[in-house]
Amino acid sequence: MNSFWIILFHTYLNKLKSKSFIITTILTVVIVLGLTNINNIINLFDKSGGKETVAVLDETGRLYEPFKQQITAINKDIKLTNYNGSDKEAEKDVEAGDFDALIQLRFNEERLPEATYKAMSIADSSLFTDLQTGLQQLKTMQSATKINLTEAQLQKLYEPAAFEKVALEKNAKSEEELNQARGLVYILLFIIYFSVIMYANMIAMEVATEKSSRVMEILISSVSPIKQMFAKIFGIGLLSLTQLAVFLIVGYYSLTSNMESLKDGFWGVYGFGDVPIGTIVYAIVFFILGYFLYATLAAFLGSLVSRIEDVQQMITPMTLMVVAGFMIAMFGLGKPDAPFITITSFIPFFTPMIMFLRVGMLSIPIWEAMLGIAVLIGTIVGLAIFGARVYRGGVLMYGKSNSFKDIKKALQLTKNE
Structure with missing residues (x-):
């Protein structure tokens, strides 16, 4: 057992201690810091302090003030200036x-x-949308x-209709609980x-690297291939837990x-504080099981190749399965109770x-x-048993080897040992 440890x-x-790991970790930490300080970074490069200035050319002489009131209510960061010159x-x-945009106000035939x-x-759609909304109001x-409606009648006309959501299923999550769960599940x-993609690829590359340097020939003489794989x-x-902990x-x-919005704590602000502890436990369980599922698959696929440049070709189908599972999950965030989602949740590579x-979005049995x-x-377990047999024969295979037909060859080498 000492050889395993x-x-x-x-x-x-x-x-x-490898340079690639250190550089990747540092770059990812820089990205994380950049994303979490995005407002400070934007303000650093924004000379206007986040405010947008718009010149208003009021051809009527009567629309500027009411238009300004509407825009101020919509977005206080938009600064309007009543422009007295010509449009040119x-x-x-x-x-x-001097201005971010120009808006010319006038009356139509009515x-x-x-x-x-x-x-x-016109790529800045947010500024245009705010101005358009203000004009529409x-x-x-x-x-x-014009039709003699009072302000109270107008407010009544545009008052949203009461529309309450009630789930009839026993123990169904409320809308607030669903929003909390959706944020956690998304992250x-x-x-x-x-x-899964990063560390499964790392395992396959590790095995292929050792084979290409012929270190494997020394290892298999003293340690069983199964111990090596696991x-x-x-x-x-x-290693993955270490890197994730840093991030x-x-x-x-x-x-x-x-x-500043996080002064009460990250989990509390985003509504994660009320998420059941069971959801967190399930997240850890499925993360660990998902890692071992794809790691085992990656290890024996990596053992089939002798050149590092062949690794990506060999593990591409595995990567596509991970991508497919992720895309289905993204669709499921909007319809977690769809029959398609239920069925695919029991397919091992998507589970x-x-x-x-x-588990996070629904109250399933x-x-x-x-x-x-x-x-x-x-x-x-099944993949580990099968993978161990393929790995045992695969580490003995050298030369051009980048086809799934090599699995059969690896199994034959295992039998001949």
């Missing part, structure tokens, strides 16, 4: 950078407001005045997706330190993400979650 910690420490002069000021929006680029108010799905799986698993710690403290989605876990465990 030696290989496990050798794999872990070797990868931990206003356009030159926009081109010179004496209702209309406008023309001009800017250097102004037009609505003036239309109501954890990304963690599961990227972790030592590498656990070693990379330990989560840095991300958490950066968010709580730089965003880690889709069954967790259902506990036996369904347990069945999903049992399916995963059974698949991992």
Whole structure:
């Protein structure tokens, strides 16, 4: 058993100290810090302090003030200026950078407001949308005045209809609980997706690298291939937990330190504080099982190739399965109770993400979650047994080897041992 732990910690420490791991970790930490400080970064490069200036050319002489009131109610960061020059002069000021945009107000044939929006680029849809919304509200108010509607009648007309949602299913989640669960599930799905792809690929590359350097010939003479495979799986698993811990710690403290809205704590602000502890437990369970499922698959696929450049071709089908599971899960965020989602949650290679989605979003019977876990465990055990046999023969195969037909060849080598 000592040889197992030696290989496990050798794999872990070797990868931990590698330049690629250190650079990847540092770059990811920089990205996390950038995302959690995005408002500060934007303000640093935004000379206007986040405010947008718009020149208003009021051809009627009566629309500027009511239009300004509507825009102020919609977005206080939009600064309107009543422009007294001609439209050509206003356009030159926009081109010179004095204003972000120009809006020309006038009456149409029915004496209702209309406008023309001009800017250097119309790619900023948010500014245009706010201005358009303000103009629409102004037009609505003036239309109501023409038909003698009072302000109270107008408010009544646009008052949203009461529409209450009631779930008849026993123990069904409320809308607030669903929104909380959706946020948590969304984040954890990304963690599961990227972790499985990144670390499963790392295992396959590790095995292929050792084969290409002929280190494997030395190892198999002293340690059984099965011990090697599982030592590498656990070693990379330990590495993944280390890296994820760094990302989560840095991300958490950066968010709580730089965003005023997070002064009461990250989990509380985003509504995660009320998420049942069972959902968190399921997330951990499905993450670990998903990792072992794809890690085992990656290990024996990596053992079939002798050149590092062949690894990606060999593990591409595995990567596509992870991507397919993730895309189905993204669809399921909007319709978690769809029959298609229910069926695919019991397909082993999709279960880690889709069954967790259902557990987080729905109040499913506990036996369904347990069945999903049992399916995963059974698949991992079966894959481990089969994978160990392929791995035992695969590590002895050299030369051009990048076809799934090589699995049969690896199994024959195992029998001949």
